[in-house]
Amino acid sequence: MLKADSIKPLASFATLGELEAYLSKGTVDVILCQICPACDAGLLLLSVLNRMHKSGQLEQLPSLFWMGETSMIALARPGDVSCASGLPAIGKTAWIKCMGGVPMTALESLARLARAAGIHVEILHQGDAMALNDALRAALLIHTKIDAVPAQATFDALAEDELINALTTGEGLRFVFQPQFDLLSRRVVGAEALVRWKHQRFGDIPPSLMIPLVNRLGLDLLLFSLVEMWAIKVMLALKHENCQIPIAVNASAKTLCTPQFAERLAARMRGVGLSTRLLKLELTEDVPEPDELLLSAALTAIRAKGFQISLDDFGVGAATMNLLVNISFDEMKIDGSFVRALGEYSSSGKVISGLVNWARLMTANVVAEGIEDESTIPMLHRLGCRVGQGYALARPMEFDDFMMFMKKQK
Template sequence: MATKGIETPKLTALRVLILASDGGYAHCMAVSLERLGVADVEHVETLTAATSVLRRRAVDIIIAEIHADRADGLMVPCMVSELDRAGRLHRIPHVIWTADQNTGDVFGTTAATAGLDQGWQDTLNGVSRVALLSHARLARTSGIQVEIAPDSSTEGLIATIERLADVTPQPPHVVCANSAEPPDEEEVVSALASGAGLRVVYQPQYHLQTQRVVGAEALVRWQHPRYGDVSPSVLIPLVNQLGLDLLLFSFIEKSVIETLVSLDKAGIDIPVAVNASAKTLCAPGLATRLATKMHKAGLPTKRLKIELTEDVATDNELALSASITALRAKGFQVSLDDFGAGAATLALLSQMPFDEMKIDGALVRAVGQTATSREVISGVVALAKLFNLTLVTEGIEDESTIALLNQLGCEVGQGYALAHPLELGDFMQLVGTRTVTPLFRKS
């Protein structure tokens, strides 16, 4: 008989949804959950019913059986992603896929997360193991944590649940809180011109070994009077379509310089990064204007970092190269964002002079899943050393990833496992402690 799991507040507070057309399967899952002290368990038989539950209330974990004759389990990540894009989720649940008792005892938790070379059989209940692992990794890159556990091994299932209880899920995507329609163009223009409803939050960047805050990334937020919080994934494309990217950059830059002044008065010397598209960087006189503002504020230009994003591509690489060179000549650090998200970032790195590169969050989230992902990260670390670049890893979401990144030579990182983006007051309080900062702040 399997050992009973240890009940903890995190486990007993879990909200679990079991998706199964087989009542016997659902009963076995419920018994395993009872051993952990999980009381909030709901069972549904169809994907449609599961969709209704997620629309109605928050769920932490969905457990579903993998079987070639029952596709609902495979469709769970798709369903979660669609609800998330529609802004209908209370939170993004983790997903556990299980195989039946006839699958064998080789599908343990370690094998499920280690990759394709663990001696698995060719299929899990008729589903190709290679395709299944690929599907799971794709779900993880979209922000949905998917794990595989055998229900033939109760201890394996419990271990998976216990591990997921410590993994902070990504917050749901919010399009507009009170409307399916985004704000219109006039409202965007008005907000940027007046600053009404706009604010800047700060996501801390940590030295992974010392656990000290060594920098931050500035991110814009828009609180709309009717729609509530408007997602940056909605705001930024609207801004770019209207050609107002430089106006938004100016708003963020002004707020960041004011924050840098406050940090300087507190004796805190850390850089803060501001995102900018290639089009924004190519604005005439940008480097001179920024340098003048920093000098007037009594700040060294190295405190303001410019982070090149792929929001708007440039068709003039010469202009972009000249702009980056001008910024660096003024003492600004220039960072290449989302390295690994596409071939374009590699081409830019080989052609442009950068001070820093940031590993795309999708690569970081996959690092614990396969040996290949770890080799990719190791290659990026070596590449950063070759080009003499500072390396920052984005998208860190659990403690095991922090330890693994440390082993691979990554020194600086950011992500929800370290700290969520913080309001200005909370950020100032965090960096103002001047002591070792504990990781896994859930602010």
């Protein structure tokens, strides 16, 4: 199939060891792996690629195509046997779709994790030349796409005083607001305040690069104060328009555990005549708090002042389980990675449904973030998500644009 598409040069390997030795000598664009019961090399290859890339042995990660025959396999449920005959009871057998003996849901989950680690993975049916051709074209685009985002190493080389100057003077900073909607009525029920930084040399710096630098310099409280100031500005403007919706501001555990944080924040809200219920604090895991007792006490004190606490990236954070066991939240935000995969992977709907039910058990509201496809909105609503945000609904807006948008909603 590859030769028919004039793909060359080609090389084949029988073991992972042979392939690893080959990869260490040069760049490879695409690796095709057979998924079959007798060979698990294609699955184990993910860890090999990840290890080689992190160690510097592999400068460019190749695209990985898993290819195999699909079939339906009967999975008898434990205990589903007929008392009379000892045979599986009729209608008690579950059928699952597999590729090479591996459940498709497991392959999809593994592919999702691989993509999060930067490895492009495609799952293809054996013999589907058209799908292979499309996957090769997509891989070509990935490897030839010019990345406008500065490399991490280049960004780390930025003088620290440039960011300090931006945070102290506001130069290059933009504060934007992304509405949150009731997914059924499309009515705006809240918004999230976000910060953007445009560097003179490197252009727009993504939050994934900016926030770690902020935290490394110990400027997280200063950044929070700036975003909070703009959030209050928006809340006051909305109040003047007889519109009161909660505005969310991201905050690390370190920021929320600052001494007298709750008292000072409540005093600022009272000073401008705003209810503390209008400011929502989204706990992020950018800087985890090692003292869980301190974090629990701080969040309790904040909620006692009337502020709402939201758990960001619900479902993916490393400390999520411990947090949920010991701390109560008013809201949980389902991570966008689950939402974006909703129309692509069959398991995503089950995961989201489970997260929604979990949140209900905790008596917390749910917000789906990262909604980028209009078609996922009715699916999310059917799964129990009543509120969401994302580009398919509205992009983050500057202050004036956001206020104009809100006036049109009245």
